[in-house]
Amino acid sequence: MEIQYIGEHLLPGKIGNLFIVLSFTAALLSCFSYYFASNHNSLDKNNWLNLGRASFYVHGLSVFAVTGTLFYIIFNHYFEYQYVWQHSSKSLPVRYMLSCFWEGQEGSFLLWSIWHVVLGFILMRKSGNFEAPVMTVFSSVQVFLTSMLLGIYIFDYHLGSNPFILLREHPEFMELPFVKVPEYLTNLDGRGLNPLLQNYWMTIHPPILFLGFASTLVPFAYAVAGLWKKQHSEWVTPALPWTYFGVMILGTGILMGGAWAYESLSFGGFWAWDPVENASLVPWLVMVGGAHVMLIYKSRKQSLFSAYILIILTFILILYSTFLTRSGILGNTSVHAFTDLGMSGQLLVYLLFYVVAAGILLAINYKAINTETVEDNSTSREFWMFIGALVLLVSSFQITFTTSIPVINKIFGSNLAPPTKVVEHYNSWQIPFAIIVALLMAITQFLRYKQSDLKLTFKKIMIALIISTVVTLACAFALELYNVFHILLFFSAFLSIACNTDYIFKVLNGDISKAGASIAHVGFGMILLGALIATGKSRVISQNTSGIDISKLGKEFNNMENIMLAKHDTLQMGEYFLSYKGRRIEGVNHYFDIEYFKKDKAGKYEHAFTLSPIVQTNPRMGNSAEPDTKHYLHKDVYTHITYAEMDKHDESGHKHDDDDDYKPFASATVAIGDTIFGSKSIIILENIYKETDSVKYHFSGNDIAVGATFKVIDIRNNTFFAKPIYLIKGNIVNPIDAELNEMGIKLSFKNIHTDNGKIDVDLSEKPSENQEFIILKAIVFPFINILWAGCIIMIIGTIIAIRARLKKSKYNIA
Amino acid sequence: MKKLHIIILLVIAVSIAAIMSTVADSSTYATFSVATNNEGDEYHVVGKYVKDKGIIYNPEQNANLCVFYLTDNDNKEMKVVYNGAKPQDFEMSEQIVVTGKVENGTFMADKILMKCPSKYNNTSDPTKTTGTSES
Numbered sequence: 009m010e011i012q013y014i015g016e017h018l019l020p021g022k023i024g025n026l027f028i029v030l031s032f033t034a035a036l037l038s039c040f041s042y043y044f045a046s047n048h049n050s051l052d053k054n055n056w057l058n059l060g061r062a063s064f065y066v067h068g069l070s071v072f073a074v075t076g077t078l079f080y081i082i083f084n085h086y087f088e089y090q091y092v093w094q095h096s097s098k099s100l101p102v103r104y105m106l107s108c109f110w111e112g113q114e115g116s117f118l119l120w121s122i123w124h125v126v127l128g129f130i131l132m133r134k135s136g137n138f139e140a141p142v143m144t145v146f147s148s149v150q151v152f153l154t155s156m157l158l159g160i161y162i163f164d165y166h167l168g169s170n171p172f173i174l175l176r177e178h179p180e181f182m183e184l185p186f187v188k189v190p191e192y193l194t195n196l197d198g199r200g201l202n203p204l205l206q207n208y209w210m211t212i213h214p215p216i217l218f219l220g221f222a223s224t225l226v227p228f229a230y231a232v233a234g235l236w237k238k239q240h241s242e243w244v245t246p247a248l249p250w251t252y253f254g255v256m257i258l259g260t261g262i263l264m265g266g267a268w269a270y271e272s273l274s275f276g277g278f279w280a281w282d283p284v285e286n287a288s289l290v291p292w293l294v295m296v297g298g299a300h301v302m303l304i305y306k307s308r309k310q311s312l313f314s315a316y317i318l319i320i321l322t323f324i325l326i327l328y329s330t331f332l333t334r335s336g337i338l339g340n341t342s343v344h345a346f347t348d349l350g351m352s353g354q355l356l357v358y359l360l361f362y363v364v365a366a367g368i369l370l371a372i373n374y375k376a377i378n379t380e381t382v383e384d385n386s387t388s389r390e391f392w393m394f395i396g397a398l399v400l401l402v403s404s405f406q407i408t409f410t411t412s413i414p415v416i417n418k419i420f421g422s423n424l425a426p427p428t429k430v431v432e433h434y435n436s437w438q439i440p441f442a443i444i445v446a447l448l449m450a451i452t453q454f455l456r457y458k459q460s461d462l463k464l465t466f467k468k469i470m471i472a473l474i475i476s477t478v479v480t481l482a483c484a485f486a487l488e489l490y491n492v493f494h495i496l497l498f499f500s501a502f503l504s505i506a507c508n509t510d511y512i513f514k515v516l517n518g519d520i521s522k523a524g525a526s527i528a529h530v531g532f533g534m535i536l537l538g539a540l541i542a543t544g545k546s547r548v549i550s551q552n553t554s555g556i557d558i559s560k561l562g563k564e565f566n567n568m569e570n571i572m573l574a575k576h577d578t579l580q581m582g583e584y585f586l587s588y589k590g591r592r593i594e595g596v597n598h599y600f601d602i603e604y605f606k607k608d609k610a611g612k613y614e615h616a617f618t619l620s621p622i623v624q625t626n627p628r629m630g631n632s633a634e635p636d637t638k639h640y641l642h643k644d645v646y647t648h649i650t651y652a653e654m655d656k657h658d659e660s661g662h663k664h665d666d667d668d669d670y671k672p673f674a675s676a677t678v679a680i681g682d683t684i685f686g687s688k689s690i691i692i693l694e695n696i697y698k699e700t701d702s703v704k705y706h707f708s709g710n711d712i713a714v715g716a717t718f719k720v721i722d723i724r725n726n727t728f729f730a731k732p733i734y735l736i737k738g739n740i741v742n743p744i745d746a747e748l749n750e751m752g753i754k755l756s757f758k759n760i761h762t763d764n765g766k767i768d769v770d771l772s773e774k775p776s777e778n779q780e781f782i783i784l785k786a787i788v789f790p791f792i793n794i795l796w797a798g799c800i801i802m803i804i805g806t807i808i809a810i811r812a813r814l815k816k817s818k819y820n821i822a
Numbered sequence: 823m824k825k826l827h828i829i830i831l832l833v834i835a836v837s838i839a840a841i842m843s844t845v846a847d848s849s850t851y852a853t854f855s856v857a858t859n860n861e862g863d864e865y866h867v868v869g870k871y872v873k874d875k876g877i878i879y880n881p882e883q884n885a886n887l888c889v890f891y892l893t894d895n896d897n898k899e900m901k902v903v904y905n906g907a908k909p910q911d912f913e914m915s916e917q918i919v920v921t922g923k924v925e926n927g928t929f930m931a932d933k934i935l936m937k938c939p940s941k942y943n944n945t946s947d948p949t950k951t952t953g954t955s956e957s
Contacts, residue, residue, distance in 0.1 A: 386825065395829070402833055406840040413848060425866035427847035428921050428933070437840060570907040572881040650907035651881070687880055783885050783907045 013176070015193045016088045017081070021172040024077035028170070031070035031121075032154040038063035039147035046140035046237065057140060061132060064147055067154075068125035074157070075118055078171055082108050087196045090178040091115070091171045097200035099595075107205045110214045113334055113351070114157055114171035119215060121153045123222035131226065138246060141233035142226075149225060152358045156351060169351060203596075203624040203632040209268035213261065217288065220258030221326050224291060226250040227298070228323035231316050235369040240312055240377050244302050249813040251299045251319070256806035258292045263799045274633045274648045276787050277543060278795070281434040283338050286411045287329030290404040295322040297397035304390040307457050311394055313378045318397065320366045325408075327359045337414045387462055389455040396448040403441040407434065439493045442536055446500035449529045450507035453515075468514075472506035487545055487790075497540050504533035524809025531802025538795025542644075549582035550647075550786040570650050573602070574781040581786060584645075585613060588782055591652075598623045600649055600782055604638070619647045621784070625654060644789045651783035670754045670772035679766045686753055686771055691730075692719045696760075696767060699733050705744060712736040716757050716767060720748060732757040732769070849921065854892075854900045857924045867929065868919050869894040871912070879908040892918060892929070900924075904931040912936065 041060035045053050078091070082105055087093040095115075096108040110116040128146045135142050159170025176187035186192050204210075227247040234243030265285065266278035279285065298318030304311045332338055335352035370377075385391060410433065413424050427433040450472070454465045480499040489495050508526040516523050548569045573579055573588040580586075589601040599620040605613040619636040626632065635648035676684045684691040699705065699713035707713055713735045720728045730746040734757040745756045752774035759768035850856075852865040871877075872891035879888045888908045893899045902920055909915075915936040922931035 398829065398833060402836050402840070405837055406844075409841055410844045410848075413844070423851050424845070425849040425851045425921075427844070428849045428864045428866075429847070433843070433847045437843070570885045572885040651909075687882055781881065783881050785907070 011188065011190055013088075013193070014191050016174075017084070017086050018088075018174075020077050020081050020086065021089060021174065024074055024081075024172040025170070027070040027073040027077065028154065028157050028172075031067050031074060032151065032158060034063045034067035034070060035147050035150040035154055038067055039144060039151055042140050042144040042147060046144055046233075053140075060140070060143060060147070064128060064132065064143060067147070067150060068129060071118070071121050071125050071150075071154070074171075075122055078115065078118065079105075079109060081172075085198070087198050088174055088176070088193055089171075090173050090175040090181065093175050093196070093198045095198070095201055097198035100198075100201055100206075103208070103211065104201055104206050106211045107207075107214075108201050110218075111201060111205055112171070114169055116214065116218065117153055117156045118171070119218045120221055121150060123219045124150055124153065124225060127222055127226055131229075135246065138230060138233050138239075138243070141236055142229040145229035145232050146225065152361075156354065167354065200626070203626050204272070206624075207268065207272045207634075209264060209271060213264040213268050216257060216264055217261030220254060220261040220288070220292075221330075223250065223254035223257050224295060224323050224326050227254065227295075227319045231319045232366065232369060235316065235366075235373050235377075238373065238376065240373070241305075241309070244305050244315065245817050247319070248299070248302050248306065249810045249817070251295060251302060252806055252810045252813065254322075255292065255295055255299055256803055256810070258288065258295065259806075260799075260803055262288050262292060267796075270646075271637065272634050274635055274650075276548075276635075276646060276648070276785065277546070277789075278792075279539070279543075281407075281430050283411045284333050286407050287332050290408050290411075291322050291325040291329065293400045293404040293407075294318055294325055297400035298322055300393045300397045304393055308390050310390060313374075314394070314397070316370060316377060318401070320370070324359070324363055324366070325404075327355075327362060328408075331355045331359050332411070332415070337418060385459050387455065387460045389452055389457050389460065392448055392452045392455060396445060396452065399441055399444050399448070403438060403445075406437045406441075410434065439497055443493070443496050443500045446497070446504045446533060446536055449533065450500065450504035453508065453511050453526065453529075469507055469510070472503060472510050476503040476506050487541065489544065491544070494540060494544050497536065501533045501536040501540065505530050505537070508533065521808065522812060524805050524807070524812050526805070527808060528802050528805030531798045531800070531805055534794050534798025534801060536798075538792060538798055542789040542792035542795055545790050547582065547788045547790075548785065549584070549645075549788055550784055570783045570785050572781050572783050578605070582788065584616065586786075589618075591780075592620075596625050598625065598652070598654065600652065600784075602647060602782075602784070604645070617645075619645070621648050623649050623652055623654060639793075641793060642791055644792050645786065646789060647784055647786045649782055650785050653780070670752075670774055672770060673753075673773040674771045675758075675768065676771070677761070677766050677768050679764070684769065684771055686720075687773060689751060689753060690721045691753075691755070691771065692721075693717075693767070693769075694719050694729075696765070699735075705733060705735065707735060707737055711738065714757070714760060716755075716769070718746070718755055718769075720751065720753070722751055730755050734758075734760060734767070853894045853896045854898045854924070854929065855896065857929065858900075858927070861924045864921065864923050866919055866921050867892070867894055868917060871915055871918055872899060873913070877908060877912060881907070888912075892920065900929050901927075902929045902931050904934055906932075906934070909934055909936055 038060050041056045041063060045056035045060055048056060081089050081092050082096055083102075085092065085096070085098055091112055091114060092108075095111045096105065100108070108115075110119050124146060128143065128150075131142055131146065132139060156168045157170060158168035159173060160167055175181055176192070181187060186196075227250050230243040230247035230250070234240055262285070265288070269275070269280070269285075270278035295318075298315065298321075301311050301315040301318055305315050331352070335355055337352070410427065413426055416422060417424055451465070451469060454460075454468045476499055479502055480495065483489070484495050484498060489498060508529040512518060512520075512523045512526045512530075516526070520527075550571045551569050571579060571581065573586060575588050575590060578585050578587045583606060585605040585607065587603045587605065589603055592599040592601065599622055601618055601620050603618045604616045606616045608614045617638045619638055621636040622634040624632050624634065631654055633649050635646055637647070638645040673686060674684060676682075678684065678693045680693050680695055682693050684693075694717040696714060696716050699715040702708065702711075702713070705713060713733055715731050715733045718730045718732070720730055722728070728748050728751065730748050730753075732746040732755045733744040735742045735744055743757050745754050747754045754772040756770040756772070757767060758770055761767065849864050849866050852867060854867060854869075857863070857865045857867060869892040872893055875891040877888055877890040885907055886905050888904045888906070890902055890904075890912075891899055892902050902922075904920070904922075917936075919935040920929060920931040921933035921935075922929055924930070
């Protein structure tokens, strides 16, 4: 029986699917046409070329149409579509709708395709003679990417995952009872966007990162074209600005990811060597190496083979990182990998296709391209540039290998887990690499191509060397840098800033238009310096407020990085005094207002700032904490909630007193002078006496009444007295409890041991009496702005370098 | 060719060292029995939180101490002591990976990784959000 569903909008899905199929077939046609165009020299060539262009346009417009349709159904809350239902909800603010689009794999593949289309449109017009082979590569990649969206069965194999599949037809949800009701849409709401993605960084970071991914395809396509058409010296010139472009955009994307992590994740930092972060860092490092080797080739016609290898490897590593993050293989090691959509096989085919194709092309051309290397003179600029590229390559190898532990497990059936001290593991390798790279960045520009006079070079960098040494020693002392590697990294990073600044003014006479590389190097030096100081010297201030060195108590006490702050209490943390004012609830967000005070010279508390870290409630995905940070020019104070009670608060922020009852906390047998420990109090038995106030306690002369006096001391050293009574009223034991309402404790006098004078007492407590508390962690990151400023300077430098390259290549053509 | 050869050798040597250090630094996924037999060695143990026994966390006394019980994949149960704040939504976790070592019959964890239901997972328990759910 066919169910007639009410209120569904099936047309957008049909349109979307039509364009997916169209974009796939058009990409296929474009790929073949461009392939024939590059292999024909006759009149046919133009026909094939025209067909290739036309079909790539059709493909590109179809991809735009698919994207538009997906946006349309997200914006209109058409929850009949599984993608919309899965990733959004009615209550989601419009500004986060973009994030819904790329939360799922299908949307992020689409985002990636779109950038390829945009870049392809530019290259069709600008790549001249390279158009046919370059666009062959481009459209072949698009064939693979759009196949990821097909969602069709070829025999038994499910090819791709379709974003327009209906919820009631989705294999995982079609058996749900509610989708069998014709009116199922009436009250249907989506499952909502992951709270971690509801953040402004998440609306700009993914598009930039995917543009970075996409931009690695351009130099790759040129390199393949060069190998294929045997234009080994021609491909470098047009590919070089694109490589710079990729370095800039991918770098920006990665750093924005770091900024997102810093602003909205609660691990306390901007870089955690998470597999997903590594997966995009590695191609960037290799591409930076590739760009430098391409420069060597441009200036000295050397190292062509290495240039090919690095540029091809960059793209292959992008594919590998896609495989890592989307095949579900990282499951146990990363918090933000995608889940498996059953496309790992497809991704693997995609990856292997380009590995094999590029490998064959390299092998065929090996003799022609493996000509000169840079080894002729170790005082030359190109020699040390090459070494720098090699160091970057080895550094990426180290990162890749550790990140690939799950892959190694899969291949060899081993049972390795990532290093327990992951950050230390990576740092122990990457800090030395960074030191070498920074030193090379500082000195290499002062060397000449072919051969240089070392004495002269040394003279040129003398001042920078002296300044750097003095500054390093002073800062190492001031910042208490005691680790030798940290001091060396400080020195080399500072030296690279000093040398490159020096170079801009002395050698280039301050001509900014030529100083792109130097400016970018200054920026990178600042990134290293900022990262070193901000993370190496970050202080967790939310610990050890007692002033006692608790680390002496044992190793385990070292990592106590959280403190409890009760409402209206004030605690000292570092130079600050914290007071928890209370919570505000706005929608799903609980804001915890924490006031920071400083003591001024007169000893008076002065309000410094208020931070409001958030805990976002999300019944389906779990609550998530978002930190809040006070930014100063020279430091950041970062605070996040590690624990807070979430379930008993209503909209107004007040607690429901639904469990007002006392809960048994402890039972004890005590003698006079003995102590019972409550959770918030110390209770001492002072004396036992014969109670005589028969009026107050309603007993007669024959009954027995024994009282006990307890002294109760709370955490603020306030003292209270409680007098429970043990009463035998006509042979029935009828104790009268003593309640201390203000402290939420109750004492019951249960029994008297006549043999030793001890008594049995039950202590009950109100489980969460009105004292609300939070557990928080606070970290000070000194000088983190050096890092962010470095990012911006590096981006600006790279843009200037691209402009300079484009200008040059124009003159070359003319 | 000599200089190039030296460079290549250096690169290979550093790469091998990197591989070795990764293998040396890497931990192992293991069960509690393995961790108990090798007291003091670091392991990753994957398990489930024993809900009946609860979690002991008294931030007033020590905000950095939680004690709970975990059953590993061989259904062996062990007391876990974690020096840190109780993770938000601990009770909701489906699966927990603890990193640490066994000392005197207790697993001393210095890291906890929780897998919450459907946080990044599309497959688990869609019945929780049926047509009427509001969030």
